[in-house]
Amino acid sequence: MASPVEHQVHHIRALHELSRQECEYRKKLGELQSMYEKKLEEEKSMFEEELEKEKSKHLLDLEKLQSMYEEEVAKRSRLEKEVEACRQELKPPKRQRKKRNSSKHLKRRVNAADSSASRDKGQIADRLRSNSVK
Numbered sequence: 001m002a003s004p005v006e007h008q009v010h011h012i013r014a015l016h017e018l019s020r021q022e023c024e025y026r027k028k029l030g031e032l033q034s035m036y037e038k039k040l041e042e043e044k045s046m047f048e049e050e051l052e053k054e055k056s057k058h059l060l061d062l063e064k065l066q067s068m069y070e071e072e073v074a075k076r077s078r079l080e081k082e083v084e085a086c087r088q089e090l091k092p093p094k095r096q097r098k099k100r101n102s103s104k105h106l107k108r109r110v111n112a113a114d115s116s117a118s119r120d121k122g123q124i125a126d127r128l129r130s131n132s133v134k
Contacts, residue, residue, distance in 0.1 A: 002010070
C-alpha cells in the first residue's frame with residue numbers, strides 16, 4: 001500500500017491534470033464560441049443582403065404596377081371623355097317646347113273640365129237620390 005504522502009502526491013498530480021484539461025476545454029470552448037458568433041454574423045449578413053435584394057425587387061415590381069395602374073386610369077379617363085363626346089354627338093337636339101296656350105290645347109282643357117263637371121253633377125245627383133230614398 002502507498003504511503004499517505006504518495007497518496008497526496010497522486011491527488012495533487014491528478015488535480016493538476018484536471019486543471020490543465022479544464023484550461024484546454026475552456027480554450028476550445030472559447031474558440032468554438034468565437035467561430036459560432038462569426039458564422040452567425042456571416043449568416044445574418046447574408047440573410048440581410050438577400051432580404052435587401054428581395055425588397056428592392058418587390059419595390060421595382062410595385063413601381064411598375066403603380067405606373068401601369070396610372071396609365072390605365074388615364075386611358076379610362078380619356079375613353080370616358082370620348083364616350084361622352086360621342087353621346088353628345090348622337091343626342092338629338094333639344095326640342096323647343098310648344099306654347100301651351102294654343103287654341104287646340106285650350107279646347108282640350110275646356111273639354112276635360114266640362115266632362116269632369118258633368119261627372120261631378122251625376123255623382124251629386126246619385127247621392128241626393130240615394131239620400132232621399134232612405
